[in-house]
Amino acid sequence: MAARESQGLQIAVILLVLLVAALGITTYVFYAANDKSKLDAEAANQRAQEEQGRSRTYLAERNELKVMIGHSEETPMDEIQEAFGDDMKTFVADEGAQAPTVQNYRQVPGVMQASVIKLEKQLADSLRANTALRAEKVALENTYQTKLSEAETSRDNALAAQAEAEKKMADDRKSLEAAQAKLQDEKVKLQGTIAQTIDGSKKQVDAANKERDQAMDLVEAFKVSLKEKEPKVGDVPDGRIIWVNQKEDNTWINLGTSDLLRPQMTFSVFEKGEVNIALATVKGKIEVTRVNGSNEAEARILEEDVTNPIMPGDQIFTPIWSPGVAQKFAIVGMIDLDGDGEDDTDDLRNLIQSSGGEVAAWVDAEGNINGELTPEVRYLIDGKTPTEKTAAAVLTAYSQMREMARQNGVELIQVSRLQERMGWQSTERLVRLGRTSRLEELEAEAERERDFKPRRPMSAYDN
Structure with a gap:
């Protein structure tokens, strides 16, 4: 009985030892796993902190870059990309290309420098062209001087021929008078000879005068042509x-x-x-x-x-007005402003007066000269020359106005040249249609154009 109890106690002790050993092993295993989990957690936390640091650095760098290219830190990327595309199109877009070839800001200075070099080359080409035009002007002036000398020589020759013809006529007359005293019986014959001689001399004088007048007209034409190309008094910007x-x-x-x-x-x-x-x-x-x-x-x-x-x-x-001063003009010839073949003298008068100018003299449809052409008139505006079919009074008035302009030193200017220099444009307009144009807007614009009142001279009481 005692042996059995001792054996049972031994078995209990053995089982207890095994249980304690198993518990110790289990405790060690769980403790080791817990240490490893702690180390893994600390490593993961370290990596997370490093990633957060890199993220903060990246965000700071990105915000700094936004500010460097002209945006705020809160500007979204799609708005920055849109502004970048617009900048590329504005500053570096190639001519005729659908999109710019440069795609970053560092290349923009180089592209703009190339554009500046190109523009400087164009400026140099323009300066060379201007020099060539000045040389052409000098050549024209030399040609004018040559023609003027030739005309003066022709005039002197004509005057010399006239003087020689008059001297010969006087000598012939003296000879005939002396012969008449001696040969009274040949009086009729000698008188006929004298008449023939005088007639021939007059024809020579008329021919010389005609040649002289043609030469003077040529000189005047060259003077007018040259004056149109020279600066005029008062031709300074208004x-x-x-x-x-x-x-x-x-x-x-x-x-x-x-x-x-x-x-x-x-x-x-x-x-x-x-x-x-x-x-x-x-x-x-x-x-x-x-x-x-x-x-x-x-x-x-x-x-x-x-x-x-x-x-x-x-x-x-504008040639018809200067700040604070009303310029005076005279009008002659057939004035056709719009190319319809009708005389627009009244319209031109209204246009000059509405632009601050004054019409001092003009010729009406009956050939009457209205007003007075004085040296104070700046230009005689010359329209189309009257033809042989024009009324005689209009032809006479045309010649008289041009002669008065010559005597008073008033310069001639063609009506087309005046229109160009005063910036006048016909009231007909070209309507450009775009993708956003709408029919109702065009109809409203046309209605406003129909209600437009023609230009008229403004009185001193108009605001």
């Missing part, structure tokens, strides 16, 4: 463009009420810095629509070259 709204086709100029500027006055536009208006090329035309103040007015663009648009600083000029 003002300048101070701002342009290309979208609305509007401009603002530095003239106003203090200059006696009126609405509906038209001007030609020339390049900034142009000093010789008489030889300059017109780059556009404008019409005053509203006078805003003493030195400011608004105008609409009538005509311009899209390759050389009107820009701030460009100069404006």
